[in-house]
Amino acid sequence: MSQFFNQGGRGRGRGRGRGRGQSNHSLFAAGSVDGAFDASANGSAPFSEASAFGTTDKSVQVSIKGWRGGTEAALIKFLDNKVGRPVNIENINYIGDIMYISVPSRDIAQDLLKLTGIRFAGDKLSFQLRTHPVKFRAGANTRDSLGGANTGGIEGGSTSSNDSSIVKDRLMTLLQTRVDIQGSSLDLSFLAQDNIIASLGADPLRDGKIFKAILVIAAQMYPNIVTVSLANNGFQSLKSVADLGAYFPMLRNLSLMNNMLSNISELDCLSSIGSTVPLSHLSELILLGNPVCDAELNQPNGSAIYVDKVQQRFPTVSMLDMNPVTPRAQPGQPTATAPGSGSESKILPFPTEQIFAENQGISDLANAFLAGFFGLYDGNRAGLADIYDQTAQFSLMVDTTQPTSSFIQNNPDSQKHIDFTTYLNVSRNLARTKSHQKRISSLASGKTAVMQAILQLPATQHPVQDAQRFSYDAWEMHVPNSESSPQTVATVVVHGEFTEQPTRNVFSFDRVFVLAPALPGSPAASIGSPCIIINDMLTIRKYNGFHSWLPEQTEASTTSTGGLTAEQQEMARALQEQTRLTAEWTIKYLENYGWNYQVAVSEFPQIRGSLPPDAFQ
Known part of the structure; x- marks a missing residue:
């Protein structure tokens, strides 16, 4: 399956730092761009300074730290959502890792200060009023509210000495918005439309130096890049990226989709035919468009x-234009291997990955949709009526089999006598329901029936602030609509957990959504939803943990958890939630009882009073 986070064929969701329109208060504004649908964190802080002065008579300048894990566009949507009204940012400037924004009033600035400590894209934001605002003169390296590009220096500094550092800082900021959280995938598509590139006055279509600078800095910041997308850059030649193999020698996946390459020989500069540092590990190549x-x-x-011409240049390619082909050689072996030798077989098992999205557009849509959906499902379930299609279908299946995890089976908290009666009343388990009439009647068809079904289910709380507790797959497909013409839909399969209210029982669930674009002016679009639900299939079961989809632990992560096994980590998490002990004391306590969870729980009420205050959160 294709490894690319973006193929550049459709809209790009949150925009990856490119131009923005007027932001609206949106229930579906995604709070994260790193693969997690992060819920808002509660946090506030007193004003950092007593008064503020803006860049105009009315505007106020605010500096922001901690935003670099996400994109500029995603941050703006996030702030609009959390403030509860459009922030109406007038201009944006950068110095290093600090973003400077001007807002039209002190009231908005004060609302932003109250958000200090809130989590965005995996980090905590910090806001500060500028009593002595940093001034950017008209020729400065800034990105103004119209997305215009200017060049120059910051007032009060030496323009000539700062130029190179400003360019480097901007490109570092660009890369942080275009590399995935694992630091392995780099998205360099649509560069000509990127605000940061525009702010440098650069034209990537005509100036190959900008690509070289980006590759140099990217290789220094992210040496483990294995996936690069150069889609939608108007390339007629690849000479400006001919050193790709030198900077990323282990590159496995390359997208050149939707460019202007007219001759197969343009690939020579990346291959052994025309390069001394060819892409000798390339396994996937996309030339579509x-x-x-x-x-x-x-x-x-x-x-x-x-296929033959491509493999003459890249004999290790096993995926071409998202279709499998038989490679001629293994990575690192540029010569063809004998047919039937078996050397072309992939090595199993493949590494575990928590999330798969077909491309970045689908990833952005899934993140935004899931954040909004679970927010409404937990907090205002009736509001979901706006995003279910009139012809939507919903079904629920209850899996009453016992969990397979040995810890879960011995965990008294997750093995309570759970009453599934409410769910069984609407369950549509086709393995048990043999009656055709029952199968039909238990399928909720139409928005009214769907809402009646989900409103009778118990209240829930999904821990969306903890990304590791969820996994999803998302992809695009084409299906016939009522007129038998192709319709583009997205399929999102999410696995996770929720706590039932008020019983506090924890369930695992799988949910499959089939989504269609929300039409302009529709109820879904009016609340900011990017899509409508045309099919929703929910499966619930007794809690079975979340470690099955977590990537294999690295040496660093094992060290940070003290070398605990997955079962011990799960045990520590459950005990910590019940006792409110700190992480350190939770591990000490369990070690004292030989990691016997049941004994540790039963003994805790007797020893609670003997523990020091700093043992608790």
Whole structure:
């Protein structure tokens, strides 16, 4: 399956730092861009300074730290959502890792200060009023409210001495918005439309130096890059990125989608034919949307010849244009291997990954949708009526089998006598329901029936602030609609957990959504939802943990948890939630009882009073 986070063929969700329109208060504004649908954190702080002065008579300047894990566009939507009204940022400037914004009133600035400590994209934001605002003169390196590009220096400093450091800081900021949380995937698509690039006065379509600078800095910041997208950059030649193999020698996935490459020989500068540092580990290549594809495929026996020409240059490629092909060589072995040798077989098992999204557009949509959906499902379930289609279908299946985790089976908190009666009344378990009439009647069809079904289910709370407790897969597909013409939909399969209110029982769940775009002016669009639900299938079961989808622990992560096994970590988490002990004391306490969870729980009331105050959160 394709490894790319973006193929550049559709809208780009939160925009990756490009131009923005007027932000609206949106229930579906995503609070994170790193793969987690992060709920808002509660946090406030007193004003950092007593008074503020803006960049105009009325505007106020505020500095922001801790935003670099996300994009500029995502931050603006996030602030609009948390403040409860459009922040109406007038201009944005950067110095290093600090963002300077001007807002039209002190009231808005004070609302922003109250958000200090709130989590965004995995980090805590810090806001500060500028009593002595940093002044950016008209020729400064800034990105103003119209997205215009200026060049120059910061007032009070030496322009000539600061130019190179300003460019480097801007490019570092750019890369932080375009590299995934693991530091392995780099999205360099649509560079000409990026505000940060525009602020430098650069034209990536004509100036190859900007690509070289980006690659140099990216290789220093993220040496483990294995996936690069160069889609939608208007490339007619690849000379400006010919050193890609030198900077990322382990590159496995490359997208050149939707460029202007007209001859297969343009690939030579990346291969052993024309490069001393070829992409010798490349396993996936995407050339769709380039003139060369049509030119090659329209020839007699074009498909086979096209694959052959690509593999002459990259013999290790096993995915071409998102279709599997048989590689000629293993990575690092540029010569072809003998057919039937078996060396082309992939090594199993594949590493565990928590999230798969077909491309960045689908990832952005899934993050925004899931954050909004679970927020409404937990806090205002009736509000979901706006995002279910009139013809939507909903079904619930209850899995009453026992969990497989040995810890969960012995955990008294998760093995209470859970009453599934409320859920069984509407359950549609096709393995048990043999009656055709029952199968039909238990399927909620139409918005009214769907809302009746979900409103009778118990109240819930999903821990969306903890990204590791959820996993999802998201992809795009085309299905016939009522007129039998293709309709584009997104499928999102999410796995996670929720706490039932008021019993406090914890359940695991799987939920499959089929989503269609929200039309302008629709109820869904009016509340900021990017899509509507046309199908919703929910499965619930007794709690079974979340470690099955977490990536394999690295040496660093094992050290940070003291070398605990997955079962011990789960045990510590459960005990900490029940006792409110700190993480350190939780581990000490369990070690004292030989990691016997049941004994530790039963003994805790007797020893609670003997523990010091700093043992508790």
